[in-house]
Amino acid sequence: MSNRTGLARVLDDLGTTLIDLVRGDPARAGGIGGVVIDDPHDDQVLPPRALVLGVGVREPADVRARLDELGVLGAAGLVVRGPVVLTDEVAAAADRSGVALLGLAPGASWTQLAALLRSLLAEGEVTDSETLGGTPAGDLFALANAVASLISAPVTIEDRSSRVLAFSGRQEQADASRVQTILGRQVPARYSQLLEARGVFRRLYRSDQPVYIADLPDDDGGVCLPRVAVAVRAGDEVLGSIWAAVRAPLPADRELAFCDAAKLVALHLMRQRAGADVERRLRADLVSTAVEGGAGAAEAVRRLGLTDQECVVLVLALADSHVDDPAEHARLLAERQQVADAFAMHLTAVHPRAAAALVGDVAYAILPTESEDRALRIATDFRTRIGDRVVVGVGPVADGLTLARSKAGADLALRVLRAGRSQRAVARVSDVHSEGLLLELADLIAERGDTLTGPVARLIDYDLRHNGNLVETLSAWLDAFGDVAAASAAVFVHPNTFRYRLRRLAEVGELDLTDPDARFAAMLQLRLWRPV
Template structure:
């Protein structure tokens, strides 16, 4: 059995540096092993663990950073993380040197909750004592089903291991000795909603997550009133102050003191396995995301990234998937939006791997990208079918769209294919039409218009010429000349169709046309003038 893998600043930077953290000042190799994570609260100074890594939430001004560095130095902290961009003045750097505290920056776009979760995973992985066979407590690391059977044998009771959302992560044998509620839970890998609602109303979960001892749960009556139901013993599974899940044992007889102690010890072992599973999953996901991102960006590292993804030297199609923006007033919270994107990206990766085992997919920023190997001349058509099939499976639960890039036949073409997929995806998200999949040639003009609109916004351009005069006239007189012009242009000069669209008589519409030509000085017979007006109306 080997010793624990020590977690210092160097390892944290090696694991998280490319994604979440950057070293701003200090020597990570000279810092002692990290003793824990703490969040700075300016209104209530927390008790820091020895050699703490402190998250400086809300610290932005150099004076605040200098003052906090001084406090942390006196309390033996190893590092301070502040939100980038950081104003690293000479005073800040001197304060870091005097305190002996390394200064790190949290990458823009990353959240403090993401960082805290990743740091916990890395530190927990360092706490695991693993031998050459990667075992924990004599069981294969991360094998939750073997662990469930071992705990069941120890307690002489069938058990389930569940996460915070009451999803079943693993279950032991002997479930046929339980009741209808447990059978439904195991078969559906989720506690039925009726049971979880009753347990919530009874306050079971509140008591469970507050206590570090087993909680006895009285039987929940069957829905149809038939069949026997049995009591449960449940205990929360914790890693420090974080609740990872719970263990639920079906009881045929009262829980003795010895079995209660055994359940407490089992919860500690389950926590180690859950943290190892989560840490491994997070690391694998992050590594894959870094490889996919590097391949999509092109440059010197793209070939190596594609080689590690087993996608070098073969044609691939790039697919870009994103969730439609929420309508005004219905914005999801940041945490909810991140969760939806990650779940969608995981489902996308699973779908692509079923289509082609060497497909690679990862969430990069706000979009999930897929790299799919193709052969023959119908690569884009096949990608479109794959995308449509995935969105059909997702249904209307998540309003998502997919942009498809052209087939890339070399390393340099992957970055160009990603750009094309991004441009097509943006059109789909902006126009909110029924179409959910598009290739760039299908929406090329719309993509150009969006990019031109970006340029206009950056330059701060405003309407000019006839359109500007019509806007001023409408604002001063309450008229609808701009609306009339837009309707006429959209109807390709068909007065009857344009009038019907505005619910006015054709003669009234003709009068307005003559009036807007006079007020705006616009020659409606000139194709160049019509085009210029239409472009301004579209952009401005």
């Protein structure tokens, strides 16, 4: 990785608004290999040169101990909640371990910091040749700084929902409301509502010229610095906007530069969107090829970084995934992608080399682990977090070159769950083994075109012609292992009536209830054909 993905880059772009360097040399760390939310109670796998977010690591003794541990693991830096108490022991641990110690501003969100850092690292993957206007394509932070220099004012780049995509330096020259926006990565709701009420967004999105906004009240009873904003467009589509904190309307030359900057930001956003779409499709192809097996699987596994790793394939689907209404179908497609993206993020937090992608109407994931039980817990935890919208099948453990076997198990488990043959929502194939065998046998029967014959067929025909209940009686008796009392109670009839029906079904179906083979055949047919 280039220096643009190192700690120096992070500190340059996020500055003192969000994080600051407490101890260590940012240049020494080199490129950052990934962002990990620290959990000292879990056996985590850190990528090389990881930047670790020490959520809950606060006391100097804990910080010192964690620095020593992360030094052994080769981490690049540790971020803890500020203000950080830098004792002599903590300073010595940072120097000894080579792990940079950083402080997160009070009030800032860990979730937003993680998203910001991962965004910066993703932008750093762009090569120097991929530039727009001299700025690396997709590097919105560098572009925000360039715009700020052009108009001599701190700026933010925001999407249509007023979420902050990037911001420039010199934010300390703005006001308290801008600091709140940066820390929360979102314009505070009270300001968004005020701007909406004043018609600012309507004017902003209807014009290609900057809009000047003054007299916005602050929390102290005064007024905020004026703002000037311009919409970011790609054709007729509004992608977002750029906001600058100013002290007076922009001069004509800077206003023109501000408008030109909006066009450049649009190119960056479209490039970023296209890159994300291409990366998503590429990852989906790699995951699909890896789990299907055959030609190309080994190369796909290598490109995913899973060679010589034991893995488990998981397959996820929406519990309710069939709709007829076209509008609902469009919503369903968007929901599938949203859930698949959330699944990928959840698994990546568990293991940096986990891979997941939407393939058709299901999401396949490859999780490096040597334990089916661990994969089951992780999938169950995801479903608990996201709600009862999904079902997940978990395959057996396989190495990188035999993932097709794990996929087959996961597919079968998912099929059982989607068919309603199990009360579970997350299952390994071993959890639904008998139900899976019945489904596979039903497939064989359907493929051969077999029809129902024998005693059960005769009983079904009799019930249809006489509005009888002999099939129900046989099913209840078999389920109760021949216990007449329990079986009669299950169908709410007197035991003597039930015994009469048993004799009658034996006569009509020509079924010997004392023959274990006949009982097994009847039970299997009832399970496969499931007569109503």
